[in-house]
Amino acid sequence: MSEERPTLPPVRLNSEAELARDALAVPLLARAVRLARWAGPDTRVGAGGELVEAQLPAATALLGYAPDDEDGPGYAAEAWRVAVDTGLVELTEEADVTDDADAEGTVTQGEDLALLTAGSPQDVLGIWLGALDTVLADAAVPDLDDLVDALQEGGEIDLESLGWDPERESEFLEGVLGNLYLLTVSEETDADTPVPLPALAASMIVPDDMDEPTDDVLEQVSDAMMRLDDQFRLLEPVGLVEYSPVDEALMAEAGEEPAELSPEEEDISRYGLVRLTPLGLYGVRARMLDAGLDAPVVGELADKGADLLLAATADFPDGAARAETALWLERRQPLPAARELLAAARGEDEDAPLRRLRCQQALSLVGGEAEPALREVLDDAELGGLARVWLAERGAADVPPPSEAMVYWLTIDTVAAQLAAEGNSDELQGLVEGLAQQHGGFFDSAWRVDHPATADVLEAMGRLHPDKRVAKEARKAAFKARSAGR
Numbered sequence: 001m002s003e004e005r006p007t008l009p010p011v012r013l014n015s016e017a018e019l020a021r022d023a024l025a026v027p028l029l030a031r032a033v034r035l036a037r038w039a040g041p042d043t044r045v046g047a048g049g050e051l052v053e054a055q056l057p058a059a060t061a062l063l064g065y066a067p068d069d070e071d072g073p074g075y076a077a078e079a080w081r082v083a084v085d086t087g088l089v090e091l092t093e094e095a096d097v098t099d100d101a102d103a104e105g106t107v108t109q110g111e112d113l114a115l116l117t118a119g120s121p122q123d124v125l126g127i128w129l130g131a132l133d134t135v136l137a138d139a140a141v142p143d144l145d146d147l148v149d150a151l152q153e154g155g156e157i158d159l160e161s162l163g164w165d166p167e168r169e170s171e172f173l174e175g176v177l178g179n180l181y182l183l184t185v186s187e188e189t190d191a192d193t194p195v196p197l198p199a200l201a202a203s204m205i206v207p208d209d210m211d212e213p214t215d216d217v218l219e220q221v222s223d224a225m226m227r228l229d230d231q232f233r234l235l236e237p238v239g240l241v242e243y244s245p246v247d248e249a250l251m252a253e254a255g256e257e258p259a260e261l262s263p264e265e266e267d268i269s270r271y272g273l274v275r276l277t278p279l280g281l282y283g284v285r286a287r288m289l290d291a292g293l294d295a296p297v298v299g300e301l302a303d304k305g306a307d308l309l310l311a312a313t314a315d316f317p318d319g320a321a322r323a324e325t326a327l328w329l330e331r332r333q334p335l336p337a338a339r340e341l342l343a344a345a346r347g348e349d350e351d352a353p354l355r356r357l358r359c360q361q362a363l364s365l366v367g368g369e370a371e372p373a374l375r376e377v378l379d380d381a382e383l384g385g386l387a388r389v390w391l392a393e394r395g396a397a398d399v400p401p402p403s404e405a406m407v408y409w410l411t412i413d414t415v416a417a418q419l420a421a422e423g424n425s426d427e428l429q430g431l432v433e434g435l436a437q438q439h440g441g442f443f444d445s446a447w448r449v450d451h452p453a454t455a456d457v458l459e460a461m462g463r464l465h466p467d468k469r470v471a472k473e474a475r476k477a478a479f480k481a482r483s484a485g486r
Contacts, residue, residue: 008185009182009187010324011281012299013297020122020125022279023239026279028079028238029082029128032079032086033088034079035076037109039089039109045105046105051076056077059080085133087111087112088127089107090109090110090111091105092107115127138234139173140231141166174287177284179200180284181281181284185281186317187317191275194273194275196272202221228272229245229272232272232274240277241276243273244274250271298327301327302331304328309358310355310358313358321358322365325362329366335370335373338366338370342359342374353416357417384402384406385402385410385413409449411446412449413453415461418431419456424460424463428460432460433466436467436474447477448484455478455481458478458481
């Protein structure tokens with residue numbers, strides 16, 4: 001298989017207009033916008049752009065928090081930081097350039113503030129992504145009380161004594177979000193079903209080859225859960241996730257050991273549940289693209305040629321490949337679309353069998369108007385077999401029977417495609433057993449098939465067939481095929 005194919009399953013995203021509406025409704029961004037519209041020449045900020053302490057009561061009241069609400073100033077400071085970081089508020093030169101921590105400056109409303117009402121959906125989403133960057137950076141920072149305790153003489157923070165590696169912590173959180181993204185887009189899971197926090201933490205900690213986690217590993221999973229609980233609480237207000245926190249009754253009291261956290265508990269929701277929102281899927285994918293990963297979206301191939309469609313969907317799960325192909329066909333007339341697909345399916349390269357499989361699946365979505373295109377390739381050595389299958393399934397008349405050589409060639413091509421798509425799966429093993437049982441003397445003829453994958457397919461059949469005698473026949477046939485240069 002080509003190494004250039006995407007390694008991530010394609011994601012189904014809401015339209016940019018829907019996502020932009022979601023972004024505007026995000027609590028944290030809404031608070032940042034309110035503060036940005038409130039800001040003016042009289043708004044005083046510190047050297048780093050933070051609101052001075054005297055301004056916090058007014059900002060807190062503006063956001064609707066009562067004077068005695070202990071969390072209000074923190075929410076106001078966070079929203080203001082987002083407003084500054086995303087360009088909704090711009091610092092004056094006086095505040096921006098000074099190194100004097102006691103100096104004060106002023107601000108003006110940023111040009112980007114107007115984009116939230118007059119800009120495009122892409123403009124809105126760009127601002128939201130900036131807010132997400134700010135919150136993710138905050139989420140990777142340990143508790144402020146721990147930082148204060150770690151201060152040494154001279155005002156420096158001893159990160160080593162704190163046990164905090166900023167880069168490692170950021171990478172861990174990105175990895176968690178990546179795993180959550182994969183679980184969301186996987187066809188084996190329901191995107192609307194939240195993921196238990198223990199399972200998500202374990203996906204980062206427990207080695208794949210570890211059958212039974214050790215006590216040390218379980219302790220690491222428990223610690224990771226507690227960190228993630230704090231982080232997801234921060235990430236929910238920016239609209240990245242929907243999160244049900246860990247039950248506080250399970251938290252450790254001061255000076256006590258934390259409660260034993262077991263994924264096997266009957267009420268798993270007590271240990272935290274998290275899911276990416278539609279906006280969160282968009283945000284994590286955007287970060288993956290920035291990191292150089294290939295994260296395809298269902299529908300992005302609709303205006304591409306059939307060659308790119310078949311190549312790109314080769315590694316897609318079946319459901320995603322079908323959805324992508326259906327969108328591609330919606331923009332085309334059936335007959336020319338069928339001709340384009342058939343032309344793109346030709347070839348003797350390593351990826352050609354899987355292209356033809358995807359072509360066959362695509363043609364199953366095309367109506368009878370495509371029949372002339374299939375009849376045009378009946379005599380084609382590579383396409384004649386699948387054309388006959390398509391015509392026969394629709395009860396077409398006057399379909400010439402395939403030659404024995406074409407039947408064997410199509411069989412080798414089909415098994416090669418299944419190998420490329422699924423590897424040594426149970427379904428493929430069933431196909432192999434059926435072929436050997438239905439066709440007496442199959443291997444006596446199969447090794448002669450003039451197909452680039454003949455030897456590889458016969459070797460795979462030897463691996464997969466449970467009957468030792470039949471498997472030996474397959475391996476002998478594979479040896480003959482290689483000796484004949486097939």
